[in-house]
Amino acid sequence: MKDRFRVLWAAALSGLFFCAGIAVADEFPEGCVSCHVQKIGDVDFRLNTLLAQIGHRKVDRLKVIPRDCGRCHASDDGEDSFTVMIHQIHFDVPNINLFVQRYGGACTHCHEVNTESGEAGLKNGPKNW
C-alpha cells in the first residue's frame, strides 16, 4: 500500500514538473518555421507549399526564415513592406483568422525582445523544406 502511495506521489510530482516545463518553454522558438510545419491536421502548412499555392516564385534557395526573405522584401518600404503584409495576413478579419482564433494573435510567436538592447525583433530559424 505504501509503495503504491509513493508511486502515485512520484507520478503526480513528475506531472507537475512536466506541466511547469511546458508553461515556461517557448513553443515557437524559431518563429515562422516553428508554426508553419508539414502537418497541421491533413494540411501541409510549410511556407514553401503555401507560397507555391499563391504563385510565389520558388523559395528553395532561402536558408534562414524570415531573414532571407529580406533579400527581396525590404522590411520598411511603406505600405508594401513585408511587415505590413505579414501583419495583415495574420490579423485581418480577426473573427475567422486562424492566427488570431487558434494562436491568440500573440506577438511572441514571431517576435522577441533582445534583453541587452531592448529592441524588439524577429525570431529566425532554418527553412524546414
Add this chain to the structure above:
Amino acid sequence: MITRISRNRDRAFSTRNAVLFLLAALSMAWTGACLADDYPDGCVSCHVGDTPKPKSAYRLDLQLADLGHGKGGERTKEIPTGCFRCHASTGDGAAGKLGPYIHLIHFRGEKNPFLKKYGGDCSSCHQMDPNTWRAVAKSGPRNWEMTVGDTKIPD
C-alpha cells in the same frame, strides 16, 4: 384532457427555451469577457495605485518621481504619446528612445513582474493598427493630477 396535455407541452417548451436562452447568454458573456481588452489605455490601465507602500505606489508619476525623473513626466497629458516629445522613437529627441528602455524594464530578469504576473503579453501595451498594419503603442490620459507643493492643480 387534451387542453391539459397541450398546456403541459407549452410549459415544457418554454422551460426548455428559457434554459437554452440562459446557456446562450452565459456563453456570450463568457466570450465577451475573453475578448475584452483589460488594458485599453496601455500604460495607465496597468500602472494604477497610489498607496504609500513603495511597491504598491505603481502609478507612473510616483514611479518616475522615485527615479528622480524631471517634472516633465508629471505634466504629460497623454501617456505614452506625450512622452515622445523628449523620448522620440527616432532617437533624435532630448532623451533616449522610449521603446527599448520600456522593453528592458518589462522584460529583463526572471523575476520581472511583467513576465511573471502578466505573461509578458505585448498586447497589454501594443495593438495592431488595422489601417497601417503596424503595431503601435496604446495610449491614454494620465491618471494623476498635477501638484504644486501639496496642492493639486486641475487641468
